[in-house]
Amino acid sequence: MVDEALKDIPWVSLNWFRASTLSGYDWAHPGFLYLIIIIPLIFLFNAIILTKYSQKLDIALPGEKIKWHPSVLLRFMPPALFAILLLLVIIALARPQKTNEMVEQWTEGIDIMLVIDISESMQIEDFKPNRLEAAKNVALNFVDGRSQDRIGMVIFSGDAYSLSPLTTDYDLLKAYIKDISFDMIENRGTAIGSALAVATNRMRESNSESKVLILLSDGDNTAGNIDPITAAKLAAAYNIKMYTIGVGREGRVPFGKDFFGRPRYVENTLDESTLREIAKIGEGQFYRVSDNQALEQVFAMIDQYEKAEIKETRFQDTIDFYQIYLRWAIVCFLIWFGLKLTFISNVLQD
Secondary structure (H helix, E strand, O other): OOOOOHHOOOOOOHHHOHHHOOOOOOOOOOOHHHHHHHHHHHHHHHHHHHHHOOOOOOOOOOHHHHOOOHHHHHHHHHHHHHHHHHHHHHHHHOOEEEEEEEEEEEEEOOOEEEEEOOOOOOOOOOOOOOOOHHHHHHHHHHHHOOOOOOEEEEEEEOEEEEEEEOOOHHHHHHHHOOOOOHHHHHOOOOOOOHHHHHHHHHHHHOOOOOEEEEEEEOOOOOOOOOOHHHHHHHHHHHOOEEEEEEEOOEEEEEEEEOOOOEEEEEEEEOOOHHHHHHHHOOOOHHHHOOOHHHHHHHHHHHHHHHHOOEEEEEEEEEEEEEHHHHHHHHHHHHHHHHHHOOOHHOOOOO
């Protein structure tokens, strides 16, 4: 709301002329303020005219009879009041006001489901410290970068498990992500189709206009009783857009250590064609990443692609204060006009 302190000040208060009050205004017509420089010019011109053309009466008085008296200052009261009158009128014309602007922002939000592979092969160490920990780190950063979006999570290996429903409780979601471990699901394997089906089931009743699924896996579909392509078509039927990320390098990759503490290597394969087809069905994109930096870049790109439109409404609360200065100007005019009718103006002009 507009400054309540100003609203409570009576108009006769001198607080209206404090520098802090005047400098705090918004001026509807600030151009009028430049007229202030004309005021001293008017009085300078008037003084020159009076000095040059006014009638003077020479009076000879002894020097000891000529004394200064404070009453002489009274002759300056009418012009001083007139100058103040002009200043107040200019301030009123500039229209001082206080405006508070409140901005209300909102988004319709996006529903996002993270589907992360926690199969045994995610322990491979071509990512640091391993594939799963790298995936968890980028997921945490991804959640931190969202606002007003509902995010859920599905984890899978031989079976698929809904770790979190769609939620805006990001602190709870990040706690779930940090707790993800390889032993959360007993059955071994990679059930990509089942994971898509569980994620679709979580999102099918969503009323959001934008639904996004991000699948991250490093292996072939080797478990579950649902074909990945069939599950992808089911998700697409619910207007779920799908991004797929294949993690890991092909060929020999480090996987733990042998009996002597030396790095042990295993052969790694990835069914890239299936992940590509899922992304195609879901009208999303497929990405192949082979290190931590590439994985971070992919999540950053998806984060930019799937931004909800931010809408904004502005409310303005404005109060004018020109009436205050106009009232003061009227008071000054009445006093000035009264003085013009008194001896101050008529006698002390010599």
